[in-house]
Amino acid sequence: MEIIHISAExxxxxxxxxxxxxxxxxxxYLNQLGHHAKVVVPGYDNxxxxxxxxxxxxxxxxxxxxxxxxxxxxxxxxxxxxxELYLIxxxxxxxxxxVYSYEDDTERFTAFQVAFLNWLTExxxxxxxIHCHDHHTGLISFMMSHAPIYQHLxxxxxxxxxxxxxxxxxxxxxxxxxxxxVSSSRLGFLEWNGIINPLASAIKCAWKVTTVSPSYLDELSxxxxxxxxxxxxxxxxxxxxxxxxxxxxxxxxxxxxxEFNYDVKTLSTGKSKNKKYLCEQFNLDPTKPLFTxxxxxxxxxxxDLLPEICSIALSRNPNEINILILGSGDxxxxxxxxxxxxxxxxxxxxxxxxxxxxxxxxxAGADYLLMPSRVEPCGLNQLYxxxxxxxxxxxRTGGLKxxxxxxxxxGFGICHDQTSVYDVNYSITRAIDLYNDVKNFxxxxxxxxxxxxxxxxxxxxxxxxxxSLKK
Ligand code: GLC
Numbered sequence: 421m422e423i424i425h426i427s428a429e430x431x432x433x434x435x436x437x438x439x440x441x442x443x444x445x446x447x448x449y450l451n452q453l454g455h456h457a458k459v460v461v462p463g464y465d466n467x468x469x470x471x472x473x474x475x476x477x478x479x480x481x482x483x484x485x486x487x488x489x490x491x492x493x494x495x496x497x498x499x500x501x502x503x504e505l506y507l508i509x510x511x512x513x514x515x516x517x518x519v520y521s522y523e524d525d526t527e528r529f530t531a532f533q534v535a536f537l538n539w540l541t542e543x544x545x546x547x548x549x550i551h552c553h554d555h556h557t558g559l560i561s562f563m564m565s566h567a568p569i570y571q572h573l574x575x576x577x578x579x580x581x582x583x584x585x586x587x588x589x590x591x592x593x594x595x596x597x598x599x600x601x602v603s604s605s606r607l608g609f610l611e612w613n614g615i616i617n618p619l620a621s622a623i624k625c626a627w628k629v630t631t632v633s634p635s636y637l638d639e640l641s642x643x644x645x646x647x648x649x650x651x652x653x654x655x656x657x658x659x660x661x662x663x664x665x666x667x668x669x670x671x672x673x674x675x676x677x678x679e680f681n682y683d684v685k686t687l688s689t690g691k692s693k694n695k696k697y698l699c700e701q702f703n704l705d706p707t708k709p710l711f712t713x714x715x716x717x718x719x720x721x722x723x724d725l726l727p728e729i730c731s732i733a734l735s736r737n738p739n740e741i742n743i744l745i746l747g748s749g750d751x752x753x754x755x756x757x758x759x760x761x762x763x764x765x766x767x768x769x770x771x772x773x774x775x776x777x778x779x780x781x782x783x784a785g786a787d788y789l790l791m792p793s794r795v796e797p798c799g800l801n802q803l804y805x806x807x808x809x810x811x812x813x814x815x816r817t818g819g820l821k822x823x824x825x826x827x828x829x830x831g832f833g834i835c836h837d838q839t840s841v842y843d844v845n846y847s848i849t850r851a852i853d854l855y856n857d858v859k860n861f862x863x864x865x866x867x868x869x870x871x872x873x874x875x876x877x878x879x880x881x882x883x884x885x886x887x888s889l890k891k
Contacts, residue, residue, distance in 0.1 A: 422457075425443055429443060431445075433468045436520065438798065446664070446879060448875075452876075463510070466517055472496055474507065478543055480535070489512060491531075494509055510535060513528040533560050533563070548886070552626065555589035555619040557622075560622075561626040562609050568602070582619070589619060592616065628885055633818055634660030635817070663798040694785040702771075705766060708739070709741050709852060711786070712744045712746070723753050730743050745757050746782055747772070786805075792836075802823055808869070813833065815836055823873070832871075833868075
């Protein structure tokens, strides 16, 4: 089957969050199973586009209201990512370093989607499946089903995967003229609560909707930033599929970002060496349990509570624990976390920023990963932690609930019910006890390293979905 994935992010081309990791891995594993999966993303002005070679395979134009833009389709020459990668370059809109957060994001991502459909049309491509990810590609299903100029594509099945339902890409009907002409009887497929809502539109128009974990799908019926009723109504065509991880990238035995490689047999010494190395870099004490948080410093991830969680944990357990934070986001949180470095020297440190290599080193060197998320559609960090023998401490929500079982229930992690300073600190206390119970601690680390969350297994589930649509 020929499957086109279209997304705003794809690792290592452009990454803001976990969406990139999924789009950068699933297609590779679909190809390994004998399919033909491609990825289409915007052509940003970033490191990847500068350092790799591309060939121009198509040029065309698109209309966005009164404006006309030229677009170019660039194909990465070597297929080194394990799939064909296509960039849609629209210089006026995407020739910038970042993925999101520009004032004209509506214009940028609408133009991206129109260019994609124009390209398919002008080159007579009819793939077997078009797989859209999140709201940035949410208008594609609508345009394919309802715009007469793309009528020839309306038999091609589309799938929407919701990685994060909080963001929906809303814009007003004053920008309706950005879209190709449709009959006014079809406008209901664009609208939710009186405005154009690309995520809602994709939930209505895609042939199938998947979420990145089964529990997240259940939760969306109760809490979906205004889309609860729509998701309840469309439930029959929705399915939760837990994300996988790329075991080739995330493998402590071969990971070339690590100073010391290890596997389940050499876990204890391997992790100790990595911990020692990490603690030296950040002035921490390798004899104490090392807790970490890695990720975006935003409310959704519970990061606003981190300064208080850390200061209470460090004051209550003086000289008993280390904490190391890696992330960026909300400036108040960044500030709070930086401040703490002055008070808890030797036991606490923070790296404010995004650093993929350091993340790998931390997974290898830390003992525990904190994930107090308020919302977590799947969460990949706990899966990386498991693979590197780092025990996750998670709030029971979304994909965290589906992938981490509390040690008290015969599992291997530490779980709490609320995103609260109290709950997380209680979990930290439990984690210190486990750390001191050396036999149990080691047994748990061995168990988690062997849990299989590979894409090999999960890609098959997507293939079944594709096949069910391709009768
Ligand atoms: C988003 C979600 C995260 C999920 C990722 C990949 O970033 O917040 O929970 O793991 O997408 O699907």
